[in-house]
Amino acid sequence: MKLINNTTNRILYKLGKSNDSEIATASIAAFKLFFIPMAALGDKKSTNEQKKYVIKRDIITETAALLSYIGITRVIKNNLTSPVCKKYYKDKAKKLVKNRKLDISSDDFKILTNIDGKALKNYAVSDLAQNGNLLTKEQSKHIKSLENVVLKFKDYLQSPKDLYLNTKKSISHICVCTLALSLIPFMTNKILEALGKANALKKTKTQETFKIPDINEYFAKISRKDKKCPW
């Protein structure tokens, strides 16, 4: 009971704090993986070939969707969020120097242009998973100095935590959209093609094993034997 309570607690916190696109879309894909082929079976007016094709396609598509939403999206957002955040602070620092309306010291400029991506990630993730502090001493120093700079230019810069979480959500959604529009249906076509080829190979093999001997060839062999025959 305690385990269920804790898990629900974590899920609620995670969904409330950072509801990344792949969570909703992957859970719906899991629902669809089971129910949509069942519904296709229930269509009484379609032919067996149509049903077979739709069910095959739906199962492959939803499995590909489920796996890629969880796998590909996670890999991309984990690897791309920190570089994008770093680029954001770098661009903003350069604009601050150009603007001249807001005075930025050389130390502040250095901090903004040399962000530690790992520190930024650990800082945001430790808060998200309620895991406590994941930062090393150096990393927490770095984040503190960054937060101080952000406080100075409050109206101009996003806080590191907000920036990381916002960017992660956006990347996740764009990734899901790209997968939905082109990659998943493309993958489905390729898988269907490979399955078709494999089936064709199987058929030719079975035909070869059960090949009916050619009568003419058989007689030709016999006649050749006859020629060799001494009597």
Next chain:
Amino acid sequence: MSLVVNFLTNPNTANFVQNSSLQVISEGCLKAIGRPAFTLLDKTAGEKEKKYSASRELIYQSLSIFSYFALIFPIRKNTFRLLKHFPQLKDCDAVYAKTSEEFKNKLKTLKDSEVKTKIGGAQELMSIIASGIILAVIAPRIVNKIIHPVMQKLDLEKKDEQKNTNVDIKI
């Protein structure tokens, strides 16, 4: 490059993306274009199967988007009524609100940010479950009923092309 970075780091983009209903709608719109198009490009199936599968997908995705507007948003508005059933939120006063306005006002005055986050999470969770039921259970059944009449109207299927189970063979 900086345009992309600006778009990705914009808090407005993140606010739009945070809502699971909008996530599913935008994904559905893209699916309605991508999936039928790729189905028609498939070389492994016959024309009839491809047409059936593509139209099924198109009708299903369009219906999903329509049902989202019609059902999910009203459901989402009323999810606050079920919040009191979550043991994690039982101690919070806001979950016992009787109207959505009362709930919103109570939520604004709530100081505990963790409980606030969990309330948002519970609403998202219920919205995902409702979406799953609507999209995976109800919508495909409706598609089964309307697909053949729609295909016939669009001249993608003839009436006699449907499954003939009682074929009389006369010798």
